[in-house]
Amino acid sequence: MATTVLDQHRVHAAHGEKSGLWSWITTVDHKRIGILYGATAFFFFLLGGLEALLIRIQLMKPDNNFLTPEAYNQLFTMHGTSMIFLAIMPLSAMFFNFMIPLLIGARDVAFPRLNAFSYWVFLLGGLYLNAGFLFGAAPDQGWYGYANLTSRQFSPGANVDFWNMGLQILGVASLAAAVNFFVTIVNMRAKGMTMMRMPMFVWMSFITQILLLLAFPVIAVALILLMFDRFFGTNFFVPAGGGDPLLWQHFFWIFGHPEVYILVLPAFGIVSEVLPVFSRKPLFGYAAMVFSGAFIAFLGFGVWSHHMFTTGMGPIADTFFSLATMLIAIPTGVKIFNWLGTMWGGSLQFKTPMYFAVGFIAMFIIGGLSGVMHASPPADTQQNDTYFIVAHFHYVLFGGSIFALTSGAYYWWPKMFGRLLDERLGKLHFWLMLIGFNLTFFPMHFVGLNGMPRRTWTYPAELGFERLNQLETLGAFVLFLAFSVFLVNIFKTTRGPRNAPADPWNGATLEWAIPSPPPEWNFQEEPVVHGRDPLWELKRERGGRLAEPAPGTGAGIHIPNPSYWPLVTAVGVAGLFVGIMLSHKTGPWGIIVAVSVLFLGIFNWVFEKGYSEFTTPAHGGH
């Protein structure tokens, strides 16, 4: 085994021209783009975590002056917006990018350059969103951007504009990626991999792309209308001009609720990959898992107004949205029982990914239960705008998504980087995270039900919230410690030897059939699939573990050419919004320049050579 790992190292070293900054800027390799997504998203995740720490320090004691109310507003807005759009979504995108082609036995995504474009637009959008900090005008109206907090009258500064334009740019990235992955999953599967043989992560990702495709245009239009209100003097959301602030809430949550499933369905998928492998049993109730996922997504479009029970929609609307919301508990319950059914009777192996996956199930159940509580309008009327809601959505997004994404990180790290993360540090990471997470968010249920309002920068001493808030702040620091341990683990592993075999976990899916990390062309020979757990079936056939695979030479395989036009086009997209934002100073010129760059990028992209035959350097390079 040691020699094979070494050989593979040599093959990688042989492609000298494929390293350096320029190769990363022009890369169209789904694996490199996945790593770029992961690194960028993790950076934004740490930034968002830092914002949360500042919030927790401010709330540590009553009548605290650590932060000004203005700074507090900016921090909770940027924390929420960053964690959703710049951390959880792109961390899922990291796995979409790196894993989907490997899991379906493809050599790349359907549109490699579009994939690079998505990443660059995402990066520029993330920077745009955060640029407000540089001007002391970070977004401060909440991640939901409710009208008319966002009107010129009440938000005269550029804060809202950084948020609005940043999200529009990020929306372009998400939509481009969604088209790409939808087509990849439908069209690029290996021979024999029917839809009902796809790994569950691919299924859940597929459903996520459909949600992205249908939900993001709605928020795009809402943001455009808000932009018109703020820049071109329309009154869509301005009551004085006849507009209706509630219309914003409807548009926002028609996007916003499917967005919740966009954040959590990939997590469901990851856990559904990890649990069978470490239970040494196929996934229990595969078809039920697929259809419950689809049903959750379908219902997700019919429950948006449960975010608006307190706006006074009337009993009929309240009843409908309440019932539809409670209905979602059924397919979600099916999933929970199927995960437990997968573990039941299995020979459980408690490696770090399994710890996080099991932690995910437990924490997500708590979040799900509090969700059913405020699906009831009378209960919601009591809980709305309190820390109870904050507790709920952290249990589903942190206890759900982040736990599962961390599980995925430990599970696929060896495949991505050829190195196994340290198990002892991994388990320490898990226990610190589990304890820190519950210390931070469980007390929020109680302070919330006792009436502590969210989004408020401080609280008076006599309300008696102090003790539990101190506990929460302590928990936040434990979480900080947990992720420090993760960073140490990454650092230590990166300096260590390439110790990961192709198949460290005795996996069931195709990615474990190729070397770790995979060669640029992924599969030397296109795989053929005969069942749902292709690698387990192959091992059973051959009577044991497989030999360490050779990466192959890649000769005769078509590999997409590197290109910088996706980056140029992405600059055009971001520049368009810079142009609009500066239009009151520069006139239309900024917009005209940006659109020119956009067209330059698109035309050069379309008319450049997309594919060439990959040849090894011995055959004369590219």
Next chain:
Amino acid sequence: MEATEVSDHAEVLHTSTGLDSRKLAIWTFIGSECMFFATLISNFLVHKQQWLSGPGPFPHQAWTDPATGKVMEPIIEIPLVTVGTALLLFSSLFVVLALYGAQKGRRGMMLGWLGATITCGLFFVGMQVYEFTHFVHKGLTLQRNLFGASFFTLTGFHGTHVTIGVIWLITMFVLALRGQLTPERSLKLEMAALYWHFVDVVWIIIFPVVYLIK
């Protein structure tokens, strides 16, 4: 000649459905665009009846300016827009004929009908520019009332889509002139045509919603 180098990677990679990935991508994108226009149309429907939301002029009924006592006629000109609509609908037929020409290798047919499609598209955009200018002269602006705001955003975004479609079709025309739209590469034109049909279908909804239903 860079363009001849453009790979048809459908020829390179097999696909699970047998459908070319680029064609599937256009269909997927169109599915997403449906939600984009659905939201804009909803926004228009919410606001079109809000007569109190600002001073006129209004689309379908006369309006008396309370300050001057002047009576304004309704400003929508259905005959003009009907001509534009007809041109757009015919252009959908023309692009099908152009595609047929491309697939059969009939250069003259392809170029002729493609030219006709582009001309129709340009006339439609011209009609819209005229209509917008006319409305602004009559006092209907983005800022004036919510009808104006939602009218201009809905039809404006549709017009932007038509403009992008025209640019796309002109690019195809140039490719065809250079002899690069061979029958094997006719999928390029088919993708542009799919997008063009979509833009037309959206207008079939916008036309009655905005102009015919009072």
